[in-house]
Amino acid sequence: MTELNTAIDQAASPGIPAGNAGLVIQTSELSKSFDGRVVVDRVDLQIHSREIFGLIGPNGAGKSTLIKMLTTLLPPSAGNARVAGYDLAREPRAVRSHIGYVPQLLSADGALTGYENLLLSARLYLIPRAQRSQRIREALERTELTDAAGRLAQHYSGGMLRRLEIAQSTMHRPALLIMDEPTVGLDPVARNTVWAHVRNLRDRYGTTILLTTHVMEEADALCDRVGILHHGRLEHVGTPAELKAGIGPDATLDDVFARIAGGDEQTGGNMHDVLQTRRSAAEHG
Template sequence: MTELAVSCTDVRHAFGDTVAVDGVDLDVRAGEVFGLLGPNGAGKTTTIRMITTLLPSPPGRITVFGRDVAKGTMAVRRLIGYVPQQLSADATLTGRENVALFARLFDVPRRARASKVDEVLDAVGLLDVADRQAGTYSGGMIRRLELAQALVSAPRLLVLDEPTIGLDPIARAGVWERIQQVREETGMTVLVTTHYMAEADEFCDRIALMHKGKLTDMGTPAELRAALGPDATLDDVFRASTGGDLEGDAAKGLREVRATRRTARRLG
């Protein structure tokens, strides 16, 4: 039987009268790259925040490698590395200082801390610029720095919420190259949200599509494309899954991309 990295059973969450997640059942297999796709407002980030224990335990049940998030919050957190949607590195610290801070927060043993920080900085291609302030980094470098922060505790599950939002194609490819390299070396499971269908098609082993708080479709990219026809693309699958009901969400998504790009420019 395949080990499950994440299991969600009838998971729900509401913000006041607004239902963000409505009865989600979801399994992520250990070792796979799993994509959670959908328009802004679909409930993806809320679902991720529940999995990563950043939101209170929901109705329903979530486990991470068999540990219940409601009963073993700290044990679950030690298994997870998380890169949020918004840029979060401290521009006033060096790259090395940013990663070292996360090493302390996640209880990396003091004796091994310096070597582990260098190891993950090297893995994301930032060791040569580790002693520069993060404020001098480009947007793509910042995303790789945040990836190093998430990897320093050697997580079994890496959760990425829009990891390449606002980046140019070369920077996006660089981020994914590092993710794939670490995954191949460690067997780490990756749970990712993205609006770039080409990324999902190329890198995800399986995909779930979410709309208005519910999962609408799930399968491999090839299976989902084949279900629509021989010439279908993942963009077609996305549109079919949401019923084309994207006008308001698309506008919100554009605003968020612009905000992230402004942040990236401020960081250099």
């Protein structure tokens, strides 16, 4: 598949060094092995400023491992990467200070109110005390949670929890937001609300977004470009329209996914994968 040919707005996202403003993620032969087994295999990936990039692939393709490397949670076995303008291996603290991360599993504390969750995040991100109240107020307004700020998070709906987690992860105005399965377990209304907030982060605040998803409709509707990871390799990158055109005139992204991974016995995942997905869905539902 061809790379995206349409020009992308390359205005700098917040906090990216000027010399690297065009690319927020740039990897070269980034690899990860466990006990001699290659999980991520020489991935070359470029994600532009203000882009919403979707990473899709079957269970076991290496998506989570790649995300963990890009968020500094796992060291690469080989290759190199720059994230938000900083070297992943040599400047991990700088990388962490310029990214936000929303994991698939629940990260908000149900025993705290929405406001208290945001206050905790503001402290963890070392936001100056004088700025915290304003940042929290803006985050609540941005995610439409102002009226629920005083309620315990355990009483939030799945969609509200996901919006709270997005608010938490963007308190420090990161250049890059990484989201792992952002709408897992959500009903269509809540899912569309999360989509709207993701687009708003990009359009209003210039945030670059990398997300993983198993929902092809989500990748098609939300992403500027999509990368398909299979057996640890980044096999194809393109706009949803380009990827579909490579299959046929009436193809969907489901057809693209099936063409690449349909013969893979691991596509459905193992029992651990199923249990994790169902647990996550229950926590968000």
